[in-house]
Amino acid sequence: MIYGLCLLLFLIGFYGVVVKRNLIKIIMGLIVMEYAVHLFIVLVSYQRGGIVPILEEGQKIGEFVGLAVDPLPQVLVLTAIVINFGITALVVALAVRLYEKYGTFDVGEIRRLRG
């Protein structure tokens, strides 16, 4: 159920990328897709009743290993968030440049004007 909803969120972003003609809407679809993927990886690594993988003072290591959620997917997603931010900034810069050159955000219009 939860994985299915996450998949639906991903497909909504994909719909935005495929169907929309506005460049800003396409970028938004890209961002929604990346949020869905990050959420999916963290969802798979969750365990019921899990605690945060950060040690507190006076906590026993044995209990901590038994209870804490898997930290490795969190690290990978942390890296992915940063990289996706870089991608978003670059794509927005490209869109702004295209707007300055063609005067519109419409993809079909840009394709027509190019010839």
Place this chain on the structure above:
Amino acid sequence: MSPIVQTVTRWINSFIFIFGLYVMLYGHVTPGGGFPGGVIIACSFILITLAAGKEFTFRLFSLKQASVVDSLSILLFLIIGFLGMVFGNYFFANFLPPGEAFRLQSGGTIVFSNVVIGFKVSAAIFAMFLYLSLFRLEEGAGEE
């Protein structure tokens, strides 16, 4: 911007900056780390830019300084890695002693890596925002 924004910015901006430093420095004990702390520091500069204009911001932290800080931080990060090669066995070895747990001095090189990454990220994101906004200002000023 309006006087309300300017006044509120003058009040809370230093707190945002100090909070960013805190998140950056204590990333190995509490949630946080170099990247969120750096982005919070960059957000404090962006807030100044939005409230007081870019001329005022450039006297604090110009675009050239931002790029210099950006490049120097990457260099320092690699130097930490090579120091690990010299004093330890491999690239990015944690050559400092682990220290007392749950204190600021714990974690060996992790603290220094966090600070370096924080400054790098803050400079990079501030410069990125300035490029994106300066372009619009130039375009509004007049076409070539």
Place this chain on the structure above:
Amino acid sequence: MTPYIIIILLIFMIIAALVALETRDTLAAVVALAAVGIGTSIAFLFLGAPDLAITQVVVEVLVLLILIRATISRDVTTIQEGKPQFGMTIAVSSLLILFLFSLHMVEVLPVFGLRAHTGLAGNPSLHYLGEALAETGAANVVTAILLDYRVFDTIGEVTVLFVALIGVWTVLRKKGRLRGDSDSVEGMVKKS
């Protein structure tokens, strides 16, 4: 309790994503996109990942700023959407078919909330959880992995951010384009 919270958050995010993609007003769409990001952040908080929650909120604010800066005061509301009905129908129906097929993929995955990482042999997560404090001295296991065990990931991340900055500067600079100067590409091609 947590699965229901996550389901409610996911439904909220799906509605916000649909609003963001279908609204005419670009500013409202950007704000709805921010709602999706905040929903992701709250979900991370309930899933036991406060580092990710902080990073997600902060990045969300920045994406919001960049998108508003890039789109405000530009004439973007005049694009009429969805004129070719036929192509849109094909796209939506194929996406629905993709969704129905991938629902079978979900059944293969481990059940939500199961402790999945202990069953795999040679999984490094248990070593990280047990030994991180003794080996690195950092109480936050995520930071210990990020900056000690797997620091090459972090080098790559920093490099990607640096390259993204250079890319933004290269794409957006005024000088060197459309002028025929000696420092522009076209000028150099003409002279040589």
